[in-house]
Amino acid sequence: MNPSMLFRHEAILALLTGVALFGLAALSDKFFTPGNLLNQGRLMSEVGLVALPMTFVIVTGGIDLSVGSILGLTAILLGVFWQNVGLPLPIAMVAAVVCGTLAGFGNGFIITRFKVPPLIATLATLALYRGLAEGISEARSVRGYPEWFFFFGQGEVAGVPFQLWVLIICTVTASVILGLTPFGRATYAVGANETAARFSGIRVDATKLWIYSAAGFLSAIAAVIFVSRVTTTRSDMGTGIELDVITGVVLGGTSIFGGKGTVVGTVIGLVLIQALKNGLALSGVKGDGTIVVIGAVLIGAILAGALFDRNRGGS
């Protein structure tokens, strides 16, 4: 696997994103304004945070469908810990994030200990975690958070939305881990050939446990930001986010078969999706029409990638 092959998809995608950005700027003069772009950054932060560990998950050849449910469960637990249990809000936040991380660890445990295929394991926990959120909350929403709490979802640092800073820091960390550390190389090795990785002494199960736990952790962080942004807690939060996240990751060139993919690609994929959503909405396409475009772009980009490199197809 030489680097030029690895970056081919990202290059095509970056080109596509550039064209889309210019096209959208030409369609609407409101698109390329700092205010709009920063606001779009705010809106893509939650999906972005979840997409980072999802890149790792898919690089190992796995998938995690339960991230949206973990997000919902964490949001509910945050509200319940604070309002019903009576914990101080900072402690409730930490406790909820710990629970979200444990939910992710649970996925990893089922997948590594019982050898359940990730698709099935997380399909089950998708229902389970969402069910727990619904059962615990009984469809009651939690409101009335103190003013300082809204900083995480609505505040700004140096003129840039707070959660965008979080996303940027996490993105840099994730790309360093995946690209430059032994852990990152282990991640690729597990995805490329799990048996070979095992025989060459890589701790396959531990690697996976860390990655699925990280998916739980960042979904939980996204939940706190989500609750802070919309000022209320509901059990259906994050429903369907897994499909948005997977679309971003796959569009970013990560192979669903594992062993291939970069964090940079994922970020470009997410930017393209968010730019299309926003730009088309600004130029008068209704919200649901943009979903059609995103679906078409997903298939088109993967198709283009496959056609540019027919040899890759057989993997």
Place this chain on the structure above:
Amino acid sequence: MKVASRAASGSRSGPQRFLSGYGQELIVTLAIVVLFVVVGTLNPRFLSDNNINSIIAGNAYIAVAAIGMSMIIIAGHIDVSVGSLIGVIATIAGTMAVSGFPIWMAWLVPIAISMVINAGVGTLVAYTKIPSIVVTLGMLSILKGGLISATGGSWITDMPPEFMIAQFRLFGIPSSVYFMVVLTIIAAIFMRLTDFGRAIYAVGGNIEAARAAGLNAERTVIGVFALHGLFAGIAGILFATQLQVIQSTVPPNLELTVITASVIGGVSILGGIGSVVGSTLAAILFATIGSALIFLNVSAYWLRAVLGLMILATVLADMLRRRRSS
């Protein structure tokens, strides 16, 4: 190994072979029977004709869609767009029915459209080698977004009564139940006894071996997607006609319910193993659990958590059983 597990069972005695071949189906059937007996004892109204009818008839469309999904998964693929497809088919059918098309056209044209759409998906999957989860993820967006932007989520009402095929009754039983039973039996026979059915197992079990044996793997994949489109189309018509209104949006999480029914019914997500009978039984089991919770006065809010636990338990039991047998 996948193919071998079924083949190996041939060396055992008759009943044992039957048990190992249909273990999952038996477990699901047993679970349904136990639920009916226990809940029926606690609350006899659970066993009323009305309730049993609503359990089975109201969910028959899920079972029908799960037949096609099982075939897709047995062939080693997956379709996450089936929920959106059913929404689109139901809306097209309802719109045709109220716009004065002949009733048979309002039934058959959407089914044909469903088959064409999925044959297209199958062609992409078969010839470009793009994983089916990616293609159908894209289709999910296209169908869902297309549907809502075309209709604005409006409701279709005042459909002619002769269009409502799911509500037709024979001997007091809604026709959707007959559809479910007959289609399951036909599909089961088809999968076991026809060349094409066996080709689906072969392609899902080991595509290289299937090719070496002279099967046209690409054509098999396209065919199985088209078949899946047929079942999804029929499911869409049943869904469209079981209530007096069609809300022209996508039923939430329907694709996951359908996939879950297939998996609980014993179809291995790795391909090559499973039957279409199991998924129908699993769809009935889900509906029974949902209804049982209501009759046992368990808060409906906990329904999904119970389902999730059940899925997890089934999957873990299946993995342990498989490990012991290998």
